[in-house]
Amino acid sequence: MKKVLSMFMYMGMGLFILLLGACASDDGGGEETGSVQLSITDAADHDFSEVVVSIKEIRAVPAGSEDSDGAGLPLIVAFETPKVVNVLDLVFHQELLGEALVPAGDYNQLRLIMEENADPLAPVNYIILADDPEQLPIPLDTPSGHESGLKIVGHFEVAAGEVIPVALDFDPSRAVVQSGESQKWQFKPTGIRVVQTEELLLSYGAVVGQVVVYEIIQDGVTTLAPVSVALVHAIPQGGVAPVASSAVNPEDGTFRLLLPDGIYDLHVTAAGFEDYSSAPALYEVIGGTDTDAGTLLLNSVSAL
Structure with missing residues (x-):
């Protein structure tokens, strides 16, 4: 009996040591990590019948590393064969790209590394115009997209031990533009939003709007000007914590x-401005539609 007990104690001790080893390897030797669940989605656009991109890998950029050339940045997903996506197939739907452990902390950017258009006659990144009777693919130029990667600006926070769903939300009307001189079509990273949600949404609605501030032109005349750096949070009616931020x-x-059906209060935080709440105004979100919140007017701290 003593031998049996000793054997179980030995096995238990061995299992405990193995578990400790596994925990140590999971957190990178003491570094706390969280899991990023990355998906891709799209806003509706009627100017294109296809917007196709070929993705090689996506990396997360920790706060303070925005100027990095890409080497050593936490890898979220890499594809042995580039992932080909027609983003217009994803209106009000998300497609999961991958999930990975990354160091816990704040992130201000994602790097989107794309396959290069090596053959202009057979582009791997291209658009097809909705009014093109011949439906010919037009190459989409991706400056630096196949080298250091497109810099997709957007804040999200990774908490230790938690799974954080983050979506790349394409807006073709802003992401795909035609150059005035060359008439070439180019891919602009400012047309992609980084949205952090409480959970991965297979289908959803959305609330859209613009964050603005009064700006003095001259002689006391004011106009509304967009705020370039701000975070917008959606809080469910009666709740206290945001379910999505962008x-x-x-x-x-x-x-x-991006939000599930429901009624929401919008909050905005921005350096140099008072925190904003839309209350008592609330916005109802219905799946498969965009709810227009209009303009959200911030007050400058210096003006108080």
């Missing part, structure tokens, strides 16, 4: 929050 588009202050 940075505004730095070019025009617009945002789009």
Whole structure:
């Protein structure tokens, strides 16, 4: 009997040591980690019948490493064969790209490394115009996209031991533009939003709007100007914690929050401005539609 007990104690001790070893390897030798669940989705657009991108890998950029050339950044997903996606197939739906453990902390950017258009006659990144009777693919130029990667600006926070769903939300009307001189079509990273949600949403609605501030032109005349750096949060009616957060588009202050059906209060945080709440105004989100919140007007701290 003593031999049996000793054997079980030995086995238990061995299992305990193995578990300790596994925990140590999971957290990178003491570094706390969380899991990023990355998906891709798209806003509706009627100018294109296809917007096709070929993705090689996506990396997360910790706060403070925004100028990195990409080497050593935490890898979220890599594809042995580039992942080909027609983003227009994903209107109000998300497609999971991958999941990975990354160091816990704040992130201000994602790097989207894309396959290069090596053959202009057979592009792997391209658009097809909705009014093109011949439906010919037009190459989509991705400056630096196949080298250091497209810099997709957007804040998200990874908590230790938790799974954080993050979506790349394409807006074709802003992401795909035609150059004035060359008439070439280019891919702009400012047309992609980084949205952090409470859970991965297979289908959803959205609330859209623009964050603005009064700006004095001259002689006391004011106009509304977009806020280029701000975070928008959606809080369910009667709740206290946001279920989704997104940075505004730095070019025009617009945002789009992916949300399940429900009624929401919008909060905005931005350096140099008072925290904003839309209450008592609330916004109802219905699956498969965009709810327009209009303009959210911030007050400057210096003006108080």
